[in-house]
Amino acid sequence: MSRSTIAIGRRGPARSYELVEAWGMAAGACSRVLRPRSVAEIAGVLEAARREGASVGLRGTGNSYGDASLNGAGHVLDLRRLNRILAFDRETGVVEAEPGVTIGELWKHVLPRGWWPRVVPGTMFPTLAGAAAMNVHGKNNYAVGTIGDAILDFDLVLPGGEVRTCSRTENSALFHAAIGGFGMLGVFSRLRLATKRVHSGDLEVRAIASRNLREMLEVMESRRSTADYLVGWVDCFPGGDASGRGLVHEARHLARGEDPDPAETLRLSHQDLPRSILGVFPKSEVWRVLRRFNRDLGMRAINAVKYWAGRFAALGEPFRQPLAAFSFLLDYVPNWKWSYGRAEGHGLIQVQSFLPAAAAHDVFLELLARSRRADLVPYLGVMKRHRPDPFLLTHGLDGWSLALDFKVTPARRAALWRHGAELTRIVLDAGGRFYLAKDLVLAPADVRRMYGPDALARFLSLKRELDPGSVLQTDLWRRLFPAAGQSSTGE
Amino acid sequence: MDGEASGERGAVRRAIVVGASSGIGEALVRVLAGAGWRVGAVARRGERLEALAAAGGPGAVFPRVHDIADAAAAAAVFEELVRALGGLDLLIYAAGILLPVAEDQFDTAVDLDMLAVNAAGCIAWGNPAAAYFRSRRAGTIVGISSVAGDRGRRGNPVYGASKAAMDHYLEALRNRLTVHGVHVCTIRPGFVDTAMTKGKEGLFWLISAEEAARRILAAVESGAQVRYVPRRWFWVGLVIRCLPSFLFRRLSV
Numbered sequence: 001m002s003r004s005t006i007a008i009g010r011r012g013p014a015r016s017y018e019l020v021e022a023w024g025m026a027a028g029a030c031s032r033v034l035r036p037r038s039v040a041e042i043a044g045v046l047e048a049a050r051r052e053g054a055s056v057g058l059r060g061t062g063n064s065y066g067d068a069s070l071n072g073a074g075h076v077l078d079l080r081r082l083n084r085i086l087a088f089d090r091e092t093g094v095v096e097a098e099p100g101v102t103i104g105e106l107w108k109h110v111l112p113r114g115w116w117p118r119v120v121p122g123t124m125f126p127t128l129a130g131a132a133a134m135n136v137h138g139k140n141n142y143a144v145g146t147i148g149d150a151i152l153d154f155d156l157v158l159p160g161g162e163v164r165t166c167s168r169t170e171n172s173a174l175f176h177a178a179i180g181g182f183g184m185l186g187v188f189s190r191l192r193l194a195t196k197r198v199h200s201g202d203l204e205v206r207a208i209a210s211r212n213l214r215e216m217l218e219v220m221e222s223r224r225s226t227a228d229y230l231v232g233w234v235d236c237f238p239g240g241d242a243s244g245r246g247l248v249h250e251a252r253h254l255a256r257g258e259d260p261d262p263a264e265t266l267r268l269s270h271q272d273l274p275r276s277i278l279g280v281f282p283k284s285e286v287w288r289v290l291r292r293f294n295r296d297l298g299m300r301a302i303n304a305v306k307y308w309a310g311r312f313a314a315l316g317e318p319f320r321q322p323l324a325a326f327s328f329l330l331d332y333v334p335n336w337k338w339s340y341g342r343a344e345g346h347g348l349i350q351v352q353s354f355l356p357a358a359a360a361h362d363v364f365l366e367l368l369a370r371s372r373r374a375d376l377v378p379y380l381g382v383m384k385r386h387r388p389d390p391f392l393l394t395h396g397l398d399g400w401s402l403a404l405d406f407k408v409t410p411a412r413r414a415a416l417w418r419h420g421a422e423l424t425r426i427v428l429d430a431g432g433r434f435y436l437a438k439d440l441v442l443a444p445a446d447v448r449r450m451y452g453p454d455a456l457a458r459f460l461s462l463k464r465e466l467d468p469g470s471v472l473q474t475d476l477w478r479r480l481f482p483a484a485g486q487s488s489t490g491e
Numbered sequence: 492m493d494g495e496a497s498g499e500r501g502a503v504r505r506a507i508v509v510g511a512s513s514g515i516g517e518a519l520v521r522v523l524a525g526a527g528w529r530v531g532a533v534a535r536r537g538e539r540l541e542a543l544a545a546a547g548g549p550g551a552v553f554p555r556v557h558d559i560a561d562a563a564a565a566a567a568v569f570e571e572l573v574r575a576l577g578g579l580d581l582l583i584y585a586a587g588i589l590l591p592v593a594e595d596q597f598d599t600a601v602d603l604d605m606l607a608v609n610a611a612g613c614i615a616w617g618n619p620a621a622a623y624f625r626s627r628r629a630g631t632i633v634g635i636s637s638v639a640g641d642r643g644r645r646g647n648p649v650y651g652a653s654k655a656a657m658d659h660y661l662e663a664l665r666n667r668l669t670v671h672g673v674h675v676c677t678i679r680p681g682f683v684d685t686a687m688t689k690g691k692e693g694l695f696w697l698i699s700a701e702e703a704a705r706r707i708l709a710a711v712e713s714g715a716q717v718r719y720v721p722r723r724w725f726w727v728g729l730v731i732r733c734l735p736s737f738l739f740r741r742l743s744v
Contacts (some may be wrong), residue, residue: 015566016618016622018622
């Protein structure tokens with residue numbers, strides 16, 4: 001009989017068939033997932049898709065809250081296995097990396113050498129390509145811009161297979177469109193970005209309590225010119241005079257000489273997030289405890305305790321905190337999202353509204369009040385300050401954003417989506433914007449309003465030019481741009 | 492706490508049986524189809540699958556001809572079947588071959604054939620199922636191993652080794668996947684009246700393939716992790732595993 005073939009020859013990228021989920025678990029679709037290990041394999045997948053008339057959605061570590069990396073109508077291209085750091089210049093801090101390198105892998109590479117990424121989001125798990133495609137920002141957005149502002153150049157594999165190098169001077173239009181282009185124009189295959197010189201692995205952090213939203217905005221505004229990082233945590237439960245109360249955290253990098261032993265604080269061991277609480281309780285199990293509180297009453301209590309504990313702590317002196325601990329607060333509790341439930345139909349969505357500075361206070365109060373009235377109180381609210389950036393589809397503006405986490409259950413899903421539409425209308429009426437990395441509720445008309453017809457037309461014209469067969473698609477793309485060539489069959 | 496199998500909420504439960512053209516696998520397809528499952532039946536011999544499909548009634552059995560030794564193709568066939576079935580709740584790996592090996596025979600080609608079907612095939616099908624079920628946070632993987640995997644017996648070294656590899660692999664999958672809501676069940680049948688045992692001497696406690704299939708599915712439903720079929724083989728397995736080497740070497744089992 002002799003038909004033994006124990007070793008299988010690798011034919012193209014690894015593949016599997018899986019439920020591909022939104023990070024917030026409130027959406028998902030089964031797809032073939034392809035995991036290339038080289039640029040040639042990326043091009044091969046795109047070519048096969050063109051040939052078969054299939055569509056491909058790009059995905060890194062799947063940290064977008066919504067459907068930005070899902071493709072229920074086609075395949076998913078997972079870039080995580082292209083994860084080498086190709087070069088790092090110790091003199092200039094410029095790093096060159098493959099698309100699947102994560103923010104965590106990046107800072108762990110550069111920090112011991114005295115550098116830190118210019119822009120990091122609130123979690124270290126996203127990939128560089130994902131961060132570029134969504135043009136993510138951090139707690140220093142008002143000062144240094146988005147991650148796109150830190151990117152020097154990149155290679156983009158176009159849907160037709162050609163690789164195009166883009167920078168501010170070379171293919172400048174594509175450079176500014178692919179950053180923030182949510183993976184619709186091409187596949188990042190190499191990125192070069194600038195990092196920042198640091199003289200310590202610690203930040204000086206100060207907490208300031210604010211009794212309501214007005215106070216929070218004033219505190220943050222007054223520190224905007226001096227702080228390197230600013231973030232506000234908002235307790236969304238109380239109404240009236242206490243609406244929007246919370247804690248502001250301000251941080252600044254230490255100047256040369258302020259840290260007596262930078263060699264020590266720059267070490268990765270100094271940055272490690274502890275694995276257990278008080279040395280005993282494993283943090284990987286904390287979500288099970290949070291699960292018990294994950295309902296209105298429990299979260300109201302947790303928010304209140306956090307606020308009052310913060311008010312007392314805020315009376316103290318500024319303190320020093322490792323860069324990673326301050327930057328990646330979300331990563332402190334592994335899989336905290338599981339506290340929202342792991343059964344089908346359970347999860348969370350985030351609505352992050354960006355508003356021009358003048359309108360922000362009143363509109364945010366209105367969003368909070370309506371959420372309380374609808375009995376859909378967000379369990380977490382986060383305030384940040386922003387500035388405009390030069391990218392074609394951008395959420396950046398001179399103003400503020402408030403990110404609200406809403407719990408999704410099958411029973412309240414319909415009501416929540418209606419509520420989301422209502423909040424969206426209020427924000428857009430005030431000249432606001434939204435952020436596609438977070439979104440699961442916007443409709444096509446909302447996108448036209450927030451980007452304006454001009455930017456949108458330029459983006460769609462690029463899409464038609466570079467991807468005439470609509471090979472690159474996601475659930476997000478089909479949800480927001482249903483008219484723009486949904487057909488993946490014809491070229 | 493939220494780990495109920497997704498299939499139990501839906502109207503139809505869906506299974507894939509690999510190695511469905513004869514023996515325990517064929518019986519499993521019949522019993523599952525009879526209990527209202529939608530079953531993807533995978534095997535090399537197409538005409539036997541067609542007969543199974545015809546017997547199962549309309550829409551119950553989805554035959555798919557596939558050579559288990561072609562491990563590279565397994566992921567694609569798995570995806571095709573899951574799409575056709577409209578999802579998946581249960582994968583049973585029932586493919587297995589036992590090739591006769593003489594006392595003085597050390598034939599690599601024969602041995603690797605057994606390893607390819609019994610062990611490599613189980614991995615080639617177990618892996619895509621593991622990825623799928625893990626992502627769904629639900630599902631069951633069943634491997635039909637053997638009491639022969641308990642110890643290194645003199646009779647057929649690689650048949651036993653292939654079943655031991657399967658046991659080890661399934662145990663590791665179980666340890667990986669339990670936290671993700673996936674159930675992995677190892678079945679160790681004793682003597683079952685199939686082509687594999689036909690004409691062999693010294694058989695005892697022989698049960699029919701259909702009887703074995705019913706007991707296997709009962710074990711799966713009960714949430715068993717490792718189950719001897721019939722259960723009394725557990726005691727045989729226990730004794731065999733506990734025998735010291737110097738004694739075991741002298742026995743002719």
